[in-house]
Amino acid sequence: MQREADTxxxxxxxxxxxxxxELTGHWTTDCxxxxxxxxxxxxxxPGNRSLSFDCTKLNDWDTSFISFLWTVLREADNAQIxxxxxxxxxxxxxLIALLPSQFHEAxxxxxxxxxxxxxxxxxxxKALEVIGTTVLLGWDTLRSGFAPKRGQGRMRIRDLLSDIFxxxxxxxxxxxxxxxxxxxxxxxxxxxxxxxxxxxxxxANLVGLAxxxxxxxxxxxxxxxxxxxxxxxxxxxTMLSNEEIDALRVFGIPVTSYIVLPSIASLMLMMPLLYLYxxxxxxxxxxxxxxxxxxxxxxxxxxHQTFGAVNLQQFEFxxxxxxxxxxxxxxxxxxxxxxxxxxAADVGKAATSAVVVGIVGIIAMDAxxxxxxxxIDI
Amino acid sequence: xxxxxxxxxxxxxxxxxSVRDVCIGYGTKIIQKDISFDVARGSIFAVMGGSGCGKSTxxxxxxxxLRPLEGTYTVDGDDYWHGPDSHRTALNRRFGVLFQSxxxxxxMTIGENVALPLEMFTHLDRKSxxxxxxxxxGLVGMIDAIDLYPSEISGGMKKRAGLARAIALDPDVLFFDxxxxxxxxxxxxxxxxxxxxxxxxxxxxxxxxxxxxxxxFNIADNGIFLDPVTKHPIAHGSxxxxxxxxxxxxxxxxxxxxxxxxxxxxxxxxxxxxxxxK
Numbered sequence: 001m002q003r004e005a006d007t008x009x010x011x012x013x014x015x016x017x018x019x020x021x022e023l024t025g026h027w028t029t030d031c032x033x034x035x036x037x038x039x040x041x042x043x044x045x046p047g048n049r050s051l052s053f054d055c056t057k058l059n060d061w062d063t064s065f066i067s068f069l070w071t072v073l074r075e076a077d078n079a080q081i082x083x084x085x086x087x088x089x090x091x092x093x094x095l096i097a098l099l100p101s102q103f104h105e106a107x108x109x110x111x112x113x114x115x116x117x118x119x120x121x122x123x124x125x126k127a128l129e130v131i132g133t134t135v136l137l138g139w140d141t142l143r144s145g146f147a148p149k150r151g152q153g154r155m156r157i158r159d160l161l162s163d164i165f166x167x168x169x170x171x172x173x174x175x176x177x178x179x180x181x182x183x184x185x186x187x188x189x190x191x192x193x194x195x196x197x198x199x200x201x202x203x204a205n206l207v208g209l210a211x212x213x214x215x216x217x218x219x220x221x222x223x224x225x226x227x228x229x230x231x232x233x234x235x236x237x238t239m240l241s242n243e244e245i246d247a248l249r250v251f252g253i254p255v256t257s258y259i260v261l262p263s264i265a266s267l268m269l270m271m272p273l274l275y276l277y278x279x280x281x282x283x284x285x286x287x288x289x290x291x292x293x294x295x296x297x298x299x300x301x302x303x304h305q306t307f308g309a310v311n312l313q314q315f316e317f318x319x320x321x322x323x324x325x326x327x328x329x330x331x332x333x334x335x336x337x338x339x340x341x342x343x344a345a346d347v348g349k350a351a352t353s354a355v356v357v358g359i360v361g362i363i364a365m366d367a368x369x370x371x372x373x374x375x376i377d378i
Numbered sequence: 379x380x381x382x383x384x385x386x387x388x389x390x391x392x393x394x395x396s397v398r399d400v401c402i403g404y405g406t407k408i409i410q411k412d413i414s415f416d417v418a419r420g421s422i423f424a425v426m427g428g429s430g431c432g433k434s435t436x437x438x439x440x441x442x443x444l445r446p447l448e449g450t451y452t453v454d455g456d457d458y459w460h461g462p463d464s465h466r467t468a469l470n471r472r473f474g475v476l477f478q479s480x481x482x483x484x485x486m487t488i489g490e491n492v493a494l495p496l497e498m499f500t501h502l503d504r505k506s507x508x509x510x511x512x513x514x515x516g517l518v519g520m521i522d523a524i525d526l527y528p529s530e531i532s533g534g535m536k537k538r539a540g541l542a543r544a545i546a547l548d549p550d551v552l553f554f555d556x557x558x559x560x561x562x563x564x565x566x567x568x569x570x571x572x573x574x575x576x577x578x579x580x581x582x583x584x585x586x587x588x589x590x591x592x593x594x595f596n597i598a599d600n601g602i603f604l605d606p607v608t609k610h611p612i613a614h615g616s617x618x619x620x621x622x623x624x625x626x627x628x629x630x631x632x633x634x635x636x637x638x639x640x641x642x643x644x645x646x647x648x649x650x651x652x653x654x655x656k
Binding site for chain 1: 500518519527547
């Protein structure tokens with residue numbers, strides 16, 4: 001507990017017409033609070049227009065003492081009182097000299113909470129802007145893909161191979177696990193329900209159709225949005241904060257050729273293959289659970305039933321979807337990375353945005369494909 | 379922390395930091411060895427040398443970011459690297475560090491950057507912390523930037539904001555890593571004045587890592603010079619002493635801004651020194 005003699009205290013006394021601020025005790029940040037000076041204390045004192053300090057009983061001090069002195073000096077300045085700081089320790093005088101004589105708290109730079117209509121309008125405008133810049137980026141990327149020969153900003157094959165490895169073989173494990181478990185879950189749910197109707201064999205149809213038409217493509221795309229899309233956004237925004245993107249632009253090297261095209265091309269090449277691989281893994285998952293849970297379904301029967309339910313058209317549909325998902329993930333993550341801020345916090349925000357927007361975009365695009373499938377009767 | 383009434387005459391130099399036979403490296407690879415020096419209380423001590431001579435590595439070791447392979451660092455007689463992490467953490471609260479780029483936390487405003495150490499390590503109420511943040515930023519002339527984010531201010535302002543954060547807890551020792559790097563001459567000179575004023579006002583001991591000669595001549599009381607080849611200390615003394623009286627060719631050339639002797643006229647001793655260092 002702090003001793004009474006240690007407590008930082010102040011009082012103002014009147015010495016033959018001169019105001020003296022007496023300071024005693026330990027003025028350090030070890031205390032619970034810096035004593036506050038009474039605002040306006042000098043305003044109602046008639047006649048006495050000079051102020052000095054008595055620090056003879058002052059013990060240890062640090063910048064909490066300077067903070068208090070500054071407050072007193074500003075109050076005195078407001079009351080137009082002449083101040084003599086001779087009584088203040090010389091080193092404190094040096095620090096006080098660095099501080100501005102007046103400081104009015106500047107209006108906060110922080111934005112006020114926006115009104116609903118304003119927020120809605122800005123949201124729509126921003127969304128349109130993002131869509132516009134993404135489309136433009138896509139167009140530029142497409143054009144850079146047709147750059148005729150070396151020396152005209154063509155994509156480096158080394159970068160493409162590196163991105164292909166990151167987007168493909170490196171993602172095999174997670175795609176395998178997720179799709180295998182997806183097949184297991186579907187088979188389990190299907191087995192429990194279909195057994196009631198003696199339709200055990202149709203578990204294979206359920207797993208096959210659901211995975212080939214929808215789930216393997218969507219789930220693989222979500223994995224890639226989280227894994228690869230987030231990584232692209234973080235990498236590009238880090239390059240932005242390190243001025244690497246600026247350096248590319250100054251040299252006239254197209255950012256689309258150097259960064260965006262390899263990213264999108266690698267995803268376009270790998271995603272359909274991962275989709276096919278994901279379909280196989282989910283069917284294997286379904287096979288394991290079905291043959292384990294339902295004695296009436298044999299291994300050969302399961303595969304026979306699956307190939308009967310799933311035709312080539314279903315695969316083509318899922319395959320096409322995965323290509324569009326790849327383009328969207330690549331474009332969105334690169335667009336977000338290129339438009340991120342330049343601080344470390346912005347890198348995190350860019351990665352998060354890329355994943356969130358990517359996943360929402362995948363679901364929305366899948367809904368769009370579902371409508372198309374209905375219209376063309378697939 | 380200061381004590382009033384202040385003595386009229388400067389106190390006799392007293393070693394606050396002591397570095398003895400320190401050897402720094404990564405794994406089994408030795409980068410620097412045989413480093414010994416004392417830093418007097420209230421003085422400004424410079425670690426000098428050209429680019430890549432190990433100045434920042436030595437600083438990282440002094441502030442607890444790199445454990446030395448051998449040797450001791452003592453702070454007020456207390457062995458810095460002896461004991462558990464909590465011991466070093468307690469000693470680190472007596473340190474303030476200004477990193478080369480400012481190293482401000484980008485997700486916080488400048489005011490929040492300065493306030494965080496006060497919130498973590500003092501029992502002060504919010505109002506007092508706000509007052510102290512204003513004082514620290516006022517001391518470095520950055521009070522108007524209190525609500526700005528690091529991404530919204532210039533490089534020089536980041537340095538000053540970093541300095542305000544470094545003095546947040548009124549440290550006994552301030553470490554500066556290349557404080558003048560990347561600043562224009564006027565801003566650099568102002569920063570030198572600020573460092574001197576803070577030293578005198580706060581009574582802090584300052585260790586400064588720099589190769590900016592004009593700054594070193596202005597502010598440093600004492601220092602060591604690291605060899606660019608072996609990375610070991612080859613001279614001790616104030617920058618002015620080293621400039622005017624040091625016999626070593628490398629030091630003399632560096633302090634007088636002459637083209638490096640190791641590049642133009644090969645230093646005959648360099649090979650031998652490097653051999654000895656292995």
